[in-house]
Amino acid sequence: MGSQRRDFAEFYRESRDNCLRAVLVTVGDQDTARDLVDEAFARAFASWRTVSRHPAPAAWVVRTALNANISRWRRRRREVPMPDPGLMADPAAADAAADRSVDPRIMAALLGLPVRVGEGASST
Numbered sequence: 001m002g003s004q005r006r007d008f009a010e011f012y013r014e015s016r017d018n019c020l021r022a023v024l025v026t027v028g029d030q031d032t033a034r035d036l037v038d039e040a041f042a043r044a045f046a047s048w049r050t051v052s053r054h055p056a057p058a059a060w061v062v063r064t065a066l067n068a069n070i071s072r073w074r075r076r077r078r079e080v081p082m083p084d085p086g087l088m089a090d091p092a093a094a095d096a097a098a099d100r101s102v103d104p105r106i107m108a109a110l111l112g113l114p115v116r117v118g119e120g121a122s123s124t
Contacts, residue, residue, distance in 0.1 A: 004048055004049070004052070007048070007052060008044070008045055008048050008052070011044075011052070011057060011058075012041060015057070015058040015061065016037070016041070018058060019037050019040070019041075019058055019061045019062050019065070020033055020034060020037045022062045023036055023037050023062060023065045023066060023069075026066060026069070027069055032069070033065075036065040036066070036068050036069050037061070037065050039064075039065065039068055040061045040062070040064035040065035040068065041061060043064055044057065044060065044061050044064070
């Protein structure tokens with residue numbers, strides 16, 4: 001196991017910058033690219049026995065990071081942006097901000113959902 005860790009550590013040192021650049025070109029945001037590449041390297045480490053035998057382990061990491069980005073995008077595109085919770089606490093502001101075609105029971109259920117923590121609000 002120690003040899004595998006050393007092999008992975010060497011692979012990580014040699015590949016991390018190139019993998020980050022490749023993902024950054026596609027994603028366009030350095031923080032997001034870094035998160036995706038970190039996640040991909042964590043997956044590579046967890047499956048290092050298999051990944052180390054891949055013909056291009058760095059390409060595996062990049063593809064895994066880009067796949068994770070696609071999965072994030074798919075989850076987020078289904079999200080509906082909600083008005084500021086502070087506005088929703090004021091019924092008059094809620095009436096002004098809410099679309100009148102939305103059933104109030106649905107709006108109440110949506111307002112009862114937990115706020116996403118750590119990733120910020122979706123702007124789209």
